[in-house]
Amino acid sequence: MTNADARPDYVFVDVTNHEVTDIAQVLEDKDIVITTDGGRLNISSYIEGNIEVDAMGRMGYAGATFGNHEFDNGTASLARLIDRAKFPFISTNYDFTGSEVNGKTLPFKMYDVKGVKVGVFGLTVNTRGMVEAENCKNTQYKDPVAAAQWASDTLRSLGAQVVVALSHLGWKSNPFYLGDDTLAAKTSGIDLIIGGHSHSDCIDTVANKEGMPVLITQAASQGRILGRVDIMLKKE
Numbered sequence: 001m002t003n004a005d006a007r008p009d010y011v012f013v014d015v016t017n018h019e020v021t022d023i024a025q026v027l028e029d030k031d032i033v034i035t036t037d038g039g040r041l042n043i044s045s046y047i048e049g050n051i052e053v054d055a056m057g058r059m060g061y062a063g064a065t066f067g068n069h070e071f072d073n074g075t076a077s078l079a080r081l082i083d084r085a086k087f088p089f090i091s092t093n094y095d096f097t098g099s100e101v102n103g104k105t106l107p108f109k110m111y112d113v114k115g116v117k118v119g120v121f122g123l124t125v126n127t128r129g130m131v132e133a134e135n136c137k138n139t140q141y142k143d144p145v146a147a148a149q150w151a152s153d154t155l156r157s158l159g160a161q162v163v164v165a166l167s168h169l170g171w172k173s174n175p176f177y178l179g180d181d182t183l184a185a186k187t188s189g190i191d192l193i194i195g196g197h198s199h200s201d202c203i204d205t206v207a208n209k210e211g212m213p214v215l216i217t218q219a220a221s222q223g224r225i226l227g228r229v230d231i232m233l234k235k236e
């Protein structure tokens, strides 16, 4: 298993290639690896996620965003988990003012992957009705479309050549929740959405508001499959 500290260039977690089963091999193979586990690594269990975040750190995860289950034990527990993790938690559409999590997350992060600037931001579904109110008190959900557009624009202005959304909104929109498909259609500047929440094993392409294609993919859930996205870049 690779030590996280030795692999600062590697980013992320989700799934598209069912032939790939070994995350260590994926990390060895490529210059840029974007892999996703689709989330839900049972952080809500009674061990409160310690084993999961330690394993994620050792596997070389360079960043993650929150799913709804990360709030199941309350924000004090989540804050402790963030402190323990060897990688940052990126959260773009939540205001944590007044909670223990405040100040412990990044609104976005720029990764330098062998000279390529990869900008990443993170979106989480509205936890109201999914998580006990007491456990997500002092957390405020904000419109993911506005948050995503702000992050995408900011990252591009900082020189991002690739912009990636880590999303725990779910793949398809429904009358109650905005999903990755609508997020892609209503924004610009996002190249790739790596999803979670709906536990979908999917590869989808949606035109953004400028008509440019946005790849949406998700690696089911609970680490059952491993996703891999290879990004080809043209020199200008």
Ligand SMILES: [Zn+2]
Pocket (backbone or CB within 6 Å): 067, 068, 069, 168, 196, 197, 198
């Ligand atoms: Zn979820």
